[in-house]
Amino acid sequence: MSISAETFFLDHSAEGTLQSRIQQMVAQGILEGRFRPGERLPSSRKMAQHLGVSRITVTLAYTELVADDYMISRGRSGYFVSDNAPEPPAFPAQRADQGTVDWPRAIAQRFTPGLSVDKPADWSRFRYPFIYGQTDRTLFDSANWRLCALRALGMRDFEALTADYFDGDDPQLVEFVARQTLPRRGILANSDEILITMGAQNALWLSAQVLLNSRRRAVIEDPCYPALRNILTQSRCQLSPVQVDRDGLPPDKLPDDTDVVFTTPSHQCPTTATMPLSRRNALLEKAEADDFIVVEDDYEFEMSFLKSPSPSLKSLDQNGRVIYVGSFSKSIFPGLRLGYLVGPAPFIREARALRATVLRHPPGHIQRTVSYYLSLGHYDALVRRMSKTYHERRRVMEETLHHHDLTVAGQGTYGGSSIWLRAPSGVDTAILAEHLLADSVLVEPGAPFFASDTPPTQYLRLAYSSIPASRISEGVRLIADAIAHY
Amino acid sequence: MSISAETFFLDHSAEGTLQSRIQQMVAQGILEGRFRPGERLPSSRKMAQHLGVSRITVTLAYTELVADDYMISRGRSGYFVSDNAPEPPAFPAQRADQGTVDWPRAIAQRFTPGLSVDKPADWSRFRYPFIYGQTDRTLFDSANWRLCALRALGMRDFEALTADYFDGDDPQLVEFVARQTLPRRGILANSDEILITMGAQNALWLSAQVLLNSRRRAVIEDPCYPALRNILTQSRCQLSPVQVDRDGLPPDKLPDDTDVVFTTPSHQCPTTATMPLSRRNALLEKAEADDFIVVEDDYEFEMSFLKSPSPSLKSLDQNGRVIYVGSFSKSIFPGLRLGYLVGPAPFIREARALRATVLRHPPGHIQRTVSYYLSLGHYDALVRRMSKTYHERRRVMEETLHHHDLTVAGQGTYGGSSIWLRAPSGVDTAILAEHLLADSVLVEPGAPFFASDTPPTQYLRLAYSSIPASRISEGVRLIADAIAHY
Numbered sequence: 001m002s003i004s005a006e007t008f009f010l011d012h013s014a015e016g017t018l019q020s021r022i023q024q025m026v027a028q029g030i031l032e033g034r035f036r037p038g039e040r041l042p043s044s045r046k047m048a049q050h051l052g053v054s055r056i057t058v059t060l061a062y063t064e065l066v067a068d069d070y071m072i073s074r075g076r077s078g079y080f081v082s083d084n085a086p087e088p089p090a091f092p093a094q095r096a097d098q099g100t101v102d103w104p105r106a107i108a109q110r111f112t113p114g115l116s117v118d119k120p121a122d123w124s125r126f127r128y129p130f131i132y133g134q135t136d137r138t139l140f141d142s143a144n145w146r147l148c149a150l151r152a153l154g155m156r157d158f159e160a161l162t163a164d165y166f167d168g169d170d171p172q173l174v175e176f177v178a179r180q181t182l183p184r185r186g187i188l189a190n191s192d193e194i195l196i197t198m199g200a201q202n203a204l205w206l207s208a209q210v211l212l213n214s215r216r217r218a219v220i221e222d223p224c225y226p227a228l229r230n231i232l233t234q235s236r237c238q239l240s241p242v243q244v245d246r247d248g249l250p251p252d253k254l255p256d257d258t259d260v261v262f263t264t265p266s267h268q269c270p271t272t273a274t275m276p277l278s279r280r281n282a283l284l285e286k287a288e289a290d291d292f293i294v295v296e297d298d299y300e301f302e303m304s305f306l307k308s309p310s311p312s313l314k315s316l317d318q319n320g321r322v323i324y325v326g327s328f329s330k331s332i333f334p335g336l337r338l339g340y341l342v343g344p345a346p347f348i349r350e351a352r353a354l355r356a357t358v359l360r361h362p363p364g365h366i367q368r369t370v371s372y373y374l375s376l377g378h379y380d381a382l383v384r385r386m387s388k389t390y391h392e393r394r395r396v397m398e399e400t401l402h403h404h405d406l407t408v409a410g411q412g413t414y415g416g417s418s419i420w421l422r423a424p425s426g427v428d429t430a431i432l433a434e435h436l437l438a439d440s441v442l443v444e445p446g447a448p449f450f451a452s453d454t455p456p457t458q459y460l461r462l463a464y465s466s467i468p469a470s471r472i473s474e475g476v477r478l479i480a481d482a483i484a485h486y
Numbered sequence: 487m488s489i490s491a492e493t494f495f496l497d498h499s500a501e502g503t504l505q506s507r508i509q510q511m512v513a514q515g516i517l518e519g520r521f522r523p524g525e526r527l528p529s530s531r532k533m534a535q536h537l538g539v540s541r542i543t544v545t546l547a548y549t550e551l552v553a554d555d556y557m558i559s560r561g562r563s564g565y566f567v568s569d570n571a572p573e574p575p576a577f578p579a580q581r582a583d584q585g586t587v588d589w590p591r592a593i594a595q596r597f598t599p600g601l602s603v604d605k606p607a608d609w610s611r612f613r614y615p616f617i618y619g620q621t622d623r624t625l626f627d628s629a630n631w632r633l634c635a636l637r638a639l640g641m642r643d644f645e646a647l648t649a650d651y652f653d654g655d656d657p658q659l660v661e662f663v664a665r666q667t668l669p670r671r672g673i674l675a676n677s678d679e680i681l682i683t684m685g686a687q688n689a690l691w692l693s694a695q696v697l698l699n700s701r702r703r704a705v706i707e708d709p710c711y712p713a714l715r716n717i718l719t720q721s722r723c724q725l726s727p728v729q730v731d732r733d734g735l736p737p738d739k740l741p742d743d744t745d746v747v748f749t750t751p752s753h754q755c756p757t758t759a760t761m762p763l764s765r766r767n768a769l770l771e772k773a774e775a776d777d778f779i780v781v782e783d784d785y786e787f788e789m790s791f792l793k794s795p796s797p798s799l800k801s802l803d804q805n806g807r808v809i810y811v812g813s814f815s816k817s818i819f820p821g822l823r824l825g826y827l828v829g830p831a832p833f834i835r836e837a838r839a840l841r842a843t844v845l846r847h848p849p850g851h852i853q854r855t856v857s858y859y860l861s862l863g864h865y866d867a868l869v870r871r872m873s874k875t876y877h878e879r880r881r882v883m884e885e886t887l888h889h890h891d892l893t894v895a896g897q898g899t900y901g902g903s904s905i906w907l908r909a910p911s912g913v914d915t916a917i918l919a920e921h922l923l924a925d926s927v928l929v930e931p932g933a934p935f936f937a938s939d940t941p942p943t944q945y946l947r948l949a950y951s952s953i954p955a956s957r958i959s960e961g962v963r964l965i966a967d968a969i970a971h972y
Contacts (some may be wrong), residue, residue, distance in 0.1 A: 004866070007669035009797060032674065034541020034665045050794075099806020103832040106779055108699040108745075111839035121649070146639045149851075151631045162621035162819035163607070179520045183493035188518065196683070198845035205844050213594040218521075231843055293592055298957035308536075311495060334650035335850035346589035353597035356846065357717055358691050359684035364821035365635075366849055380490070 001259050003035055005042035005050035018053050022061035030081055041071065041079040068136030080444055111234060112284050120442070123466070127440035128475030132418055132463035135333040139386050141378065145332075148372035159270050160368040163187045167356035169238040170367035176374050177340055184443055185344060186315025187324060195341045195355065198361050199334075200299060200327035203341040204262070205231050206351040207323055211259035212237040215260040223250050223449035223459075225269045225297070226260060229450040241464065243452035244268055246410070248275035251283040254386055257290045267315050268448050270461050271420045272412030282315050295323045303386035304414040305394075320344045328370055331383055334338045338362060386465075389416055393464040394474045409459065420446070422458055427486050429460040432479075439478045489521055489567075491528035492535035501732055502668035504539050508547035513556055516567055519574035522936040525632070527565040537813055570911075581769055606928070610797060612629045613926035614961030618949035621819040625872050627864065631818075634858035638851055652960070655682040656853035659953065662860050663826055671784065672801025673810060673828060680846050681827045681834050681841065685820075686785060686813035689827040691717050692837040693781050693809055699724040702745040707735050709935035711755045711783070714748060727937035732896070734761035737769040744778045751799050752787045756935050757906045757945050758898030764801050773807045781809045788817050790900040791873035793878075814856055824848060824856055873953075876903055880949040880959045890966035895945065903951040906932070908944055913972050916947040917964075925964045 001383045008025055016024070029035040041047070044062055048055040062079055065071040072082045123248070155163060158168055174191050182189055197203040204227075214219055214236045220229060222241035232239050241251050248268045254261065263283070265275035275283075287294050296313045314322040327339035341351055373379050394411075397419055401408055410420035423429055429445040436443055446459025467475060515521040527533070533638055539700055548565055551557040556781050558568045570751075605940040609617045639647060647654055660677050668675055683689040690713075700722045706715060709725035717724050728739050733755045740747065749769070751761035752954070782799045800808040813825035827837055841847070859865050880897075883905055887894055896934055897905035909915055915931040922929055932945025953961060 004666070004670065005664065009669075009672040010799065019674070034669060034674075063962055093968060099773060099830060101777075101779065101806050101830065103830060106745075107695065107833065108697055108702050109836075110696055111696070111836050111843060113547055114840070119652075121654075128755075133650060135644075137644060142639070142641060142644070144780055146636070149639055150632070150636060151972075153628070153635055155628060158621075158623060158628070159610075160821070162626065162821045163618060164820035166605075168607075179489070182492065183515075183520060184490065186495040188520075202844075202845040209595060211592065213592055218595050229844070234843055256557070259592075288586060291587075293587065320587050333648035335846060336650045337847070338848045344585060344587065344589060347593065350595075350597050352719075353599070357597060357687075357713070357720055359688040359823060360822070363823045363849065366852070375487070388553075398812065406512075406675070 002040045003029075003042065005046045006029075006119075008042075008051065009138065010051050010053075012289065018057050019061045021065075022047075022053070022058060023064050026061070026065055029069075030070055030085050031088055035081050035345050036059050036087060037081050037083045039081045040058065040077075041081070041445075043078055049339070054230045084166040105148065110466075115389040119444070123442055126442045129442045129466050130444070130464070130473055130476065130479075131442050132444055132461060132464040133330070135335075136386075136466045137466070138342065138391075139382075139389055140333060141382060143368075144376075144378040144381075145373060147371045148376065148378065149365075151372055152184075152368040155297075157368055159273040160364045163364060166174050166238065167352050167361065169194075169361060170364060170371060171277045172369045173371040178372055179203050181326070181340075182310050182324075182342065185324075186311075186415045187228055187312060188344050191346075192345045193342055193348055193411065194352050195338045196367060197341050197355070198359070199337045199361050200297060200325050200339040201227050201231075202325075202337070203325040203339050204228055204297065206341060206354055207325070207343075208232055208260075208351045209233045209354055210347060211293055211295075211323075214238075215384065217255060217257050217311055219249075219254055219261045220451070221263060221268060221447065222451045223270055223455075224262075224402070225264070228450045229451060232262075232451070233371060242273060244273060246271075246273055248273045248278055249279075249283070251279065251286045254289065254290070254292075255285065258290060260286070260295060260299065262295045262298045263313070264299060266304075266309060267300050267368070267414065267416045268410070269297075270418070270446065272408035272418065273410055274310060275313075277310060277316075280310075280316055284313070284317055284319075289451050293321055293323060297325045299325075299327060299330055300416050302383045303387060303390060303416050305417045306413060309414055310335055323347065328379075330377070331386070332370070332373070336366065336370070338366055339404040355420060387415065389469075390415065390464060393418075393467070393472060396469050397462070397464055397476070400473045400476040404476060406476070406480060418461050418463040421460050423460065423483050423486075425458055427483060428457040430457065430486060432482055433460070436479065436482050439476050439482070441475055441482075443479060488526045489515075490811075491532045493520075493961075494528075494533065494537065496537050496539075504543050505547045505550075508533075508539070508544060510548050512547070513554075516556055516571050517574055519867050523565050523567050523569045523571060525567045526563075527567070529564055531577060542659070548883070555576045568594040577793065595777050596662065599721070601798065603914045605930075608843050609928055612923075612928045614957055614964065615928045615952050616930070616948040616950070616961060617928050617952050618915070618930055618947055619816070619820055620952050621821075622872075622875075622952045624954070625868075625875060626819060627862075629873075630862075630864040631855075632857060634862065635851075635855045637858055638854035643854055646850045651847040651850060653838050655680075655847060656850060656857060659853045659857040662857055666860070667812070667826075668828065669957055670811075671795075671812075672812075673785065673798060674829075675828050678831045679828055681832055681837050682853060683825045683827050683841070684845070684848050685784060685815040685823045686811050687717075688823070688824040689811040689813075689825050690714055690781065690783065692827060692840055693746075693811070694718055694721045694828075695840055696783075696833060696836045697746045697779055697809075700724075703741060704741050705735075705740055705744050705747045706937070707749060707754060708803055709932065709941075710748070710937070711750070712934045714783075717938060718748075730757060730759060731758055731760055732757075734759045734767055735765075735769070736774045737765065738901070740772065740776070742776065744776060745772070746779045747779060748783065750783045750785060752784050752790075752795060753898050753900065753902045755785065756781070756898070756904070757896035758902045758904065759896055760796060760899050761799075761890045763796060763802075766796075766802055766922060770803055770805075770807065772801070774805055779807055779809060781810045781811065785816055786902050788869045789873060789876060789902050791877040792899060792901045795900055800828065804874040809833065814865075817872070818856070818865070822852065823855070828920065840940060873901065875955075876901065876950060879953070880905075881960060882955050883948070883962065885951055886959045890962060892962070892966060892969070904949040907946050907948055908945065909969050909972075913942055913969060914943040916943065918972060919946070919967055922965065927961055927964050927968075929965060
């Protein structure tokens with residue numbers, strides 16, 4: 001790689017001769033690790049021109065740097081950073097001056113600690129990765145995805161790729177979602193009732209901003225998706241966690257002054273409970289009676305391989321009280337960051353205005369690629385392939401969990417991609433998970449899902465979305481062993 | 487296209503026989519425009535299975551629909567929506583029931599009116615598009631972009647494409663920005679001082695959230711980028727617009743209780759003034775004396791084709807008081823939505839935590855593609871090509887504006903992509919712009935850039951980033967004519 005002359009700036013207030021300042025500038029770049037062995041420096045002519053100094057000054061500086069073995073000269077090819085140049089320290093030096101700002105005071109609003117993530121980035125190196133929500137390389141069809149992405153890069157889609165949509169979305173994607181995706185959940189919506197979001201989490205965040213303030217009360221399920229609790233904590237609303245049971249959120253336990261309920265009726269997160277129809281109707285009736293809004297996170301409804309998914313809450317809603325959150329990031333891949341929000345037009349209008357302020361719109365290329373991936377049927381094929389594989393993995397999971405007498409606290413009657421386990425009381429699954437790393441087993445401790453400051457510690461989530469069926473038995477055996485010898 | 491059986495749901499509370507309800511369901515989909523002529527319906531077998539009814543019921547319903555010319559049967563190929571089926575109304579009918587929610591009450595926080603956009607989406611059909619900030623099809627090198635995107639879709643980059651980075655970014659992109667992009671602006675930063683954002687606007691939004699609350703005072707330039715004013719209005723901070731002069735923001739006009747200053751020293755937006763070095767130093771001295779933070783939006787610094795860009799404000803900052811905002815969306819294409827935020831680690835930590843809550847991370851594939859595009863030198867080549875073309879367009883602009891005696895109020899001594907024009911007083915450029923549409927001329931009225939409720943109306947922005955040099959003279963002539971006959 002060539003180092004551009006434009007990366008050099010002479011500090012006009014610095015001391016020393018021009019030549020020595022140029023030497024120092026180059027040497028410092030090497031010592032800081034910005035210029036690396038083998039990289040070519042700008043020619044003396046270019047450097048002189050850029051810095052506005054005479055060429056001989058640069059040549060003299062370069063000659064000194066060669067003498068000091070920072071650089072080597074390869075005749076006509078030019079000057080290169082020497083292989084023998086001093087190495088930068090393994091940990092980059094903090095610049096001496098740390099500034100004069102009192103940051104704890106200058107920061108007007110704190111957002112840390114936010115999402116706390118202990119999942120190792122190199123999870124795929126583990127032999128038994130019961131990890132949740134990452135992409136299984138063996139299931140994803142990169143080939144078709146690549147074709148769709150490439151098509152969306154073509155000149156015919158130049159607008160969709162490059163244009164500033166301001167607060168708009170790709171009309172092609174919105175139309176597909178309205179005509180094909182939502183009707184599968186029993187939902188009919190016009191384009192002014194749909195907003196494309198940066199994943200389901202972004203949809204939940206937007207909903208919380210529009211529907212809540214410090215005087216309003218939000219209900220969340222307990223346990224629940226930790227990122228949602230984080231969103232609501234930051235929004236500074238009144239927050240009431242309500243304990244779920246084997247049928248999900250119990251409507252009769254909601255506080256009287258509830259303004260917004262966040263719920264996961266298809267698969268409760270993380271217990272995987274599915275809310276029965278009778279309870280869904282009871283929830284909607286209570287929403288009408290107590291005048292609150294329900295935000296339905298319909299995550300993983302596609303993974304219903306055991307039986308057909310129950311109708312979405314929104315499809316049962318006659319009164320326009322349900323805001324619906326869906327995602328493509330979950331089923332295609334999380335790095336996609338694409339989801340959607342469906343609700344009455346006045347609500348979507350506010351969410352759209354907020355999204356425009358925060359980030360204008362989700363990147364056009366991603367929207368168009370997904371639109372092709374959906375409309376060419378690849379998405380359905382992917383979901384079928386995932387469902388089939390998950391089904392088999394789930395079977396093996398259940399069998400071996402039963403064999404080892406482990407207690408399943410929730411396993412989703414429709415399907416899903418994980419099982420919620422309860423270890424014997426006294427077991428702290430955070431410590432258990434730590435121990436299991438040595439056996440190359442990755443499990444997710446359950447405590448972060450709970451709202452309490454002293455959460456139950458014996459739960460854990462075992463996902464089968466990224467572990468091959470052939471490794472499940474041995475992985476479960478290792479978990480059972482670790483519990484037995486806790 | 488085939489219509490999936492899964493898009494059908496029987497409403498169990500509806501009246502009528504099963505057969506009539508199926509008929510109605512299909513007919514309604516056609517009338518609502520969801521099912522279109524030529525699309526294939528699910529086979530009677532599949533439909534029966536999905537709905538849990540007998541096959542004969544579905545067949546009878548289908549036969550009725552064929553008789554009514556909603557559908558046609560093509561023997562073994564199956565059932566299709568008929569070309570003669572009733573057409574959906576041009577404007578989709580609002581569903582009769584409008585819900586029971588009092589939305590003006592249910593919405594706890596309003597974000598409309600936000601960004602107000604009058605720019606036509608079909609701007610490229612105009613003959614004289616003096617439009618700002620859209621991509622010029624003739625300058626962008628789709629070929630290299632496509633190659634980089636394709637490479638980033640390869641199996642070697644599977645992780646970067648698919649992985650959930652949580653609150654992290656593509657390390658490859660962050661490293662390139664730290665080693666190559668920022669040093670060109672005289673900035674050295676570690677990876678914990680850099681955050682990748684969804685464009686510069688997202689970077690400004692994140693900064694505002696972290697640095698401001700209702701008790702803090704922010705200074706913006708007047709006139710300024712309307713989206714920034716919108717961000718700050720929504721953040722509910724104390725807001726002080728300070729009038730800029732021909733050298734940009736005057737530090738001696740800042741209120742005493744300023745907490746954060748948002749400024750565009752490279753090219754003031756929209757006047758294109760460049761802040762001289764002496765004023766930059768004065769601003770930094772005042773920041774130190776009065777203990778405020780400066781957010782520097784360094785937009786368009788790449789487009790310095792008239793002379794080398796002046797050093798960034800951040801590169802002059804010895805005290806860690808400057809937060810730096812950069813963008814790739816501007817120079818590559820706005821639909822990309824990618825920028826970066828550079829600041830002291832404690833600040834970046836909070837901005838990162840907030841970003842994680844709002845959207846986790848910008849999509850991995852986009853980050854990796856840009857990383858390739860930069861490191862393979864395509865970006866520099868693009869910027870050189872744009873600069874060369876803009877230079878020529880700018881020359882023609884200046885010449886013809888001068889020829890027609892139009893008053894240039896700002897034109898950027900370094901380059902840029904637009905000229906700030908002042909029409910004779912009495913001219914309302916909003917009305918002028920409206921008139922000019924009929925001549926196929928697109929110009930941008932200046933009023934929305936001003937903070938006042940009664941802004942000056944005689945300014946307008948003429949951009950040359952999307953109009954060929956050959957059309958500029960005629961376009962400017964039309965503008966001059968329109969002004970003369972106003």
